[in-house]
Amino acid sequence: MNTAAWWLVLLQALLFLLGAPLLVAWVRRVKARLQNRRGASLWQPYRDFYKLFAKETLVAHTASPVFRAAPYIVFGSTLLACMVVPLLALGLPSAAVADVIVLVGFLALGRFFLTLAGMDIGTAFGGMGASREMLVSALAEPAMLMAVFTLAMTAHSTNLASIAEHQLSTGLILRPSYLFALMGLVLVAIAETGRIPVDNPTTHLELTMIHEAMLLEYSGRHLALMEWAAQLKLMLYGVLIVNVFLPWGIATEFTPLALAVGLLAVVGKLIFLGLLLGVAETGLAKMRLFRAPQFLNLALLLALLGLLSHVILEGGA
Amino acid sequence: MNLTHLTLLEQAVFVLAALVLFLSFSLLAQARLLAGIHIFAWQGGVLALATGLIAATSDEPHLFISAALTFGLKALTIPWMLHRLVRRLELERHADPLQHPALVMMAGAALVIFSYWVVAPIEQLELAGIRNILSISLAVVLLGLLIMVTRRQAVTQVIGFMSMENGLFLAAVAATQGMPLVVELGIAFDVLVAAVLFGVFFLHISESIDSLNVDRLNRLSTREDDGV
Numbered sequence: 001m002n003t004a005a006w007w008l009v010l011l012q013a014l015l016f017l018l019g020a021p022l023l024v025a026w027v028r029r030v031k032a033r034l035q036n037r038r039g040a041s042l043w044q045p046y047r048d049f050y051k052l053f054a055k056e057t058l059v060a061h062t063a064s065p066v067f068r069a070a071p072y073i074v075f076g077s078t079l080l081a082c083m084v085v086p087l088l089a090l091g092l093p094s095a096a097v098a099d100v101i102v103l104v105g106f107l108a109l110g111r112f113f114l115t116l117a118g119m120d121i122g123t124a125f126g127g128m129g130a131s132r133e134m135l136v137s138a139l140a141e142p143a144m145l146m147a148v149f150t151l152a153m154t155a156h157s158t159n160l161a162s163i164a165e166h167q168l169s170t171g172l173i174l175r176p177s178y179l180f181a182l183m184g185l186v187l188v189a190i191a192e193t194g195r196i197p198v199d200n201p202t203t204h205l206e207l208t209m210i211h212e213a214m215l216l217e218y219s220g221r222h223l224a225l226m227e228w229a230a231q232l233k234l235m236l237y238g239v240l241i242v243n244v245f246l247p248w249g250i251a252t253e254f255t256p257l258a259l260a261v262g263l264l265a266v267v268g269k270l271i272f273l274g275l276l277l278g279v280a281e282t283g284l285a286k287m288r289l290f291r292a293p294q295f296l297n298l299a300l301l302l303a304l305l306g307l308l309s310h311v312i313l314e315g316g317a
Numbered sequence: 318m319n320l321t322h323l324t325l326l327e328q329a330v331f332v333l334a335a336l337v338l339f340l341s342f343s344l345l346a347q348a349r350l351l352a353g354i355h356i357f358a359w360q361g362g363v364l365a366l367a368t369g370l371i372a373a374t375s376d377e378p379h380l381f382i383s384a385a386l387t388f389g390l391k392a393l394t395i396p397w398m399l400h401r402l403v404r405r406l407e408l409e410r411h412a413d414p415l416q417h418p419a420l421v422m423m424a425g426a427a428l429v430i431f432s433y434w435v436v437a438p439i440e441q442l443e444l445a446g447i448r449n450i451l452s453i454s455l456a457v458v459l460l461g462l463l464i465m466v467t468r469r470q471a472v473t474q475v476i477g478f479m480s481m482e483n484g485l486f487l488a489a490v491a492a493t494q495g496m497p498l499v500v501e502l503g504i505a506f507d508v509l510v511a512a513v514l515f516g517v518f519f520l521h522i523s524e525s526i527d528s529l530n531v532d533r534l535n536r537l538s539t540r541e542d543d544g545v
Binding site: 172173174175176177179180294297298301302304305308309311312313314 | 325328329331332334335336338339342346418419422426429430433449450452453
């Protein structure tokens with residue numbers, strides 16, 4: 001059983017790797033349709049990666065080893081973070097490290113090297129993007145931790161798999177704290193993955209870009225790895241939201257049928273989430289950078305209200 | 318008290334109470350007058366829904382009447398009156414930003430904790446489920462007070478006052494299954510009359526000092542204002 005379970009862990013990682021570009025393509029497709037465009041094929045991100053991996057990789061002559069190593073570290077730490085999140089099944093051997101604080105740590109490691117790489121070349125845009133990224137993440141991290149602690153207080157564990165298991169075993173309970181934590185986490189996810197009200201993933205306008213500004217000097221396989229890591233991060237947050245708050249359908253035993261149901265459930269939930277994201281991005285305008293702290297303050301307030309309403313309304317139980 | 322022992326409807330009441338609290342916080346943060354009025358209307362609507370749910374779960378038919386009354390007055394009539402007033406005074410684009418938003422939010426969170434701490438000893442009276450909603454409604458009352466303290470615009474201060482009343486109403490409905498219908502009718506009309514009177518006051522204030530910023534009422538003449 002043990003080796004089979006470990007294979008399943010690898011399968012999950014593979015699904016993350018292959019699914020992330022598809023999720024991004026789906027969101028782009030939804031946005032294109034809403035804007036009366038036909039949109040690119042769902043396989044477009046794979047074609048982009050194929051092209052980028054085949055291309056020559058150029059590195060500026062002022063670049064230090066940090067610049068060369070950063071894409072691998074960012075990609076690796078994001079992938080490790082993805083392996084922590086339960087995708088298809090609960091109770092996998094990797095659940096032992098599936099701790100929320102570990103997850104936040106992996107993401108912080110990736111972000112640290114991303115910003116270092118942004119500053120490494122010494123161009124103005126890289127440094128600007130890095131400082132903006134740090135501004136957003138320094139405000140988003142406490143909100144995320146606070147939202148997750150609300151869940152942890154209910155489940156009496158910071159382990160993601162146990163939180164989802166607790167949610168499954170108690171059945172449908174309307175918890176005000178979960179509602180607030182969900183809203184807070186969605187806002188954090190939007191800020192962290194650089195989606196529209198905070199950052200525009202398609203922009204190359206120097207005044208507004210955050211994530212793009214740090215990648216300007218990258219090319220070839222380095223760029224492909226960086227972009228793949230960003231797409232993994234979007235899927236990571238999506239899976240985190242759907243599987244922790246609405247874990248119904250996820251496999252609790254390792255039979256082919258249960259796993260197939262789990263796969264179908266998570267794909268369905270992600271399709272729905274992508275639809276919501278596409279609609280929201282079409283309807284909202286990107287806000288000024290200096291309003292981002294307000295946006296994240298709202299996330300922090302929501303998470304704090306979640307924590308308070310857990311204590312007050314749910315009697316700490 | 319454990320949520321798992323309650324029915325889904327009763328859980329929904331808790332969620333709605335939490336939403337009322339959240340809307341109070343949004344009122345506290347909202348700078349624009351019109352958006353503030355809309356949030357106030359939403360708060361009235363959520364409050365009416367909560368009252369309706371309590372009526373359904375506790376078998377008190379007269380609560381349906383007060384739910385309808387709340388919806389009609391606090392979600393429709395008073396917001397509509399405030400809306401019309403704001404338009405008449407040409408304040409649609411007016412904003413009343415807070416001086417220290419983060420500090421005020423922290424104060425709001427502290428007030429919630431304080432009201433929980435105040436209500437906590439009532440646990441001994443075996444009103445567990447109600448105690449929780451009672452602390453939420455006390456927090457809503459205190460937040461309304463905070464809105465009135467931190468704002469300088471007369472309209473936002475009135476919204477704060479009305480949301481205080483929302484908190485009192487929530488407490489009454491949750492703790493005692495609603496007040497007698499006569500009392501409730503009286504309060505409803507009180508609120509309505511208050512809204513009308515506030516409207517008249519707004520007109521007079523704005524006519525005499527040319528603004529609704531109540532800080533300027535402290536000054537003796539307009540000339541003093543120019544010197545500052």
